[in-house]
Amino acid sequence: xxxxxxxxxxxxxxxxxxxxxxxxxxxxxxxxxCNFRCRFCGYWHDPMGSQDEPPVEQYVIGAKKLAxxxxxMVSLAGGEPLLRDDLPDIIRAVGRYHFxxxxxxxxxxxxxxxxxxxxxxxxxxxxxxxxxxxxxxxxRRGMTGAWRQAWRAVxxxxxxxxxxxxxxxxxxxxxxxxxxxxxxxxxxxAERQSYFMVQPYGFRKTGSHAYEHNDxxxxxxxxxLMRQWPNFTSSPVYISQFDQFLRGGIPNCxxxxxxxxxxxxxxxAICVDRRSExxxxxxxxSMWTIRGRLRTASRDxxxxxxxxxxxxxxxxxxxxxxxxxxxxxxxxxxxxxPRRRWLTTRRxxxxxxxxxxx
Ligand SMILES: C[S@@+](CC[C@H](N)C(=O)[O-])C[C@H]1O[C@@H](n2cnc3c(N)ncnc32)[C@H](O)[C@@H]1O
Ligand code: SF4
Ligand code: SF4
Numbered sequence: 351x352x353x354x355x356x357x358x359x360x361x362x363x364x365x366x367x368x369x370x371x372x373x374x375x376x377x378x379x380x381x382x383x384c385n386f387r388c389r390f391c392g393y394w395h396d397p398m399g400s401q402d403e404p405p406v407e408q409y410v411i412g413a414k415k416l417a418x419x420x421x422x423m424v425s426l427a428g429g430e431p432l433l434r435d436d437l438p439d440i441i442r443a444v445g446r447y448h449f450x451x452x453x454x455x456x457x458x459x460x461x462x463x464x465x466x467x468x469x470x471x472x473x474x475x476x477x478x479x480x481x482x483x484x485x486x487x488x489x490r491r492g493m494t495g496a497w498r499q500a501w502r503a504v505x506x507x508x509x510x511x512x513x514x515x516x517x518x519x520x521x522x523x524x525x526x527x528x529x530x531x532x533x534x535x536x537x538x539x540a541e542r543q544s545y546f547m548v549q550p551y552g553f554r555k556t557g558s559h560a561y562e563h564n565d566x567x568x569x570x571x572x573x574x575l576m577r578q579w580p581n582f583t584s585s586p587v588y589i590s591q592f593d594q595f596l597r598g599g600i601p602n603c604x605x606x607x608x609x610x611x612x613x614x615x616x617x618x619a620i621c622v623d624r625r626s627e628x629x630x631x632x633x634x635x636s637m638w639t640i641r642g643r644l645r646t647a648s649r650d651x652x653x654x655x656x657x658x659x660x661x662x663x664x665x666x667x668x669x670x671x672x673x674x675x676x677x678x679x680x681x682x683x684x685x686x687x688p689r690r691r692w693l694t695t696r697r698x699x700x701x702x703x704x705x706x707x708x
Pocket of ligand 3: 554604623653658
């Protein structure tokens with residue numbers, strides 16, 4: 351495999367990886383540095399933030415090596431991925447063989463960076479926004495103006511799309527106090543022709559259970575919202591299990607079998623929250639060693655600590671019902687959500703305190 355792979359071939363290789371039970375999703379942390387101070391995430395004070403980060407040449411080598419077992423959906427995250435100036439080159443390197451996605455707090459998105467990310471061939475960008483209220487979002491994210499800039503990022507990214515398959519999502523973390531914010535967030539995303547997704551808080555990033563939702567069932571409310579907002583694109587199979595997760599957890603995690611994590615150092619673990627237990631290294635071990643060690647580490651994994659969307663959405667693909675429900679999300683090139691005919695206006699992003707302009 352010498353040159354880049356075309357989109358149709360990549361889809362076929364992804365499908366083959368799925369049918370052969372090879373991993374199909376990989377989170378590749380490009381940095382652990384972060385410019386925010388989110389209360390519900392510990393990455394901004396993670397000691398790994400001070401480690402050397404591999405240059406883009408290593409991503410070229412690593413992406414080609416990963417392609418030996420098939421095409422993957424690769425989520426570039428961190429930390430804040432845009433703190434790396436070479437992010438567009440990393441996207442390009444990964445996109446030669448795989449489908450690159452990224453998640454960002456939006457702070458560093460400008461007209462130019464949005465254009466560069468899209469031109470590099472990103473498949474989807476998720477911008478994290480957890481509250482419809484600017485003040486609360488900024489306070490929880492430890493950054494004044496975060497909310498306003500995140501929505502600006504959504505708009506800039508939407509405007510910079512080059513290919514019809516490029517998606518812009520808003521992604522929220524379901525916390526202890528924001529279930530009522532989901533409806534206005536889904537609407538605001540729809541008004542900007544963007545998708546909306548949600549994942550429940552996982553305590554492993556902070557060690558604290560304080561931010562877990564504990565105020566009654568959420569799945570029926572979220573399912574009702576999905577019926578109302580077609581841009582709310584999380585899979586129903588995934589959303590319907592939120593309450594089970596919040597009541598104690600969901601067994602049979604497939605981490606290490608169908609998805610895995612690569613650190614900013616190249617270390618490989620079954621998932622990001624188990625990165626302190628690496629099983630191999632992308633640069634020093636062969637692909638077959640990596641696969642074998644991941645499989646071994648995934649055996650007897652009784653962990654039920656998270657229901658992140660990378661886990662829930664990907665595991666959903668391994669049931670016939672889940673697979674059919676996810677087709678639209680993963681296979682069809684639906685870069686923009688269906689428009690609501692009556693949704694002709696969009697509420698402007700407010701300025702002022704919390705909205706932070708002026
Ligand atoms: C770790 S962040 C990295 C990307 C970027 N810094 C951001 O905030 O979007 C990836 C995603 O995880 C979410 N997240 C952070 N802490 C979380 C937690 N404790 N539980 C669930 N999701 C969390 C973020 O909101 C974001 O959507
Ligand atoms: S959620 Fe993202 S922005 Fe917030 S501290 Fe974690 S990595 Fe940084
Ligand atoms: S449930 Fe699975 S993906 Fe989640 S933290 Fe545990 S091992 Fe990792």
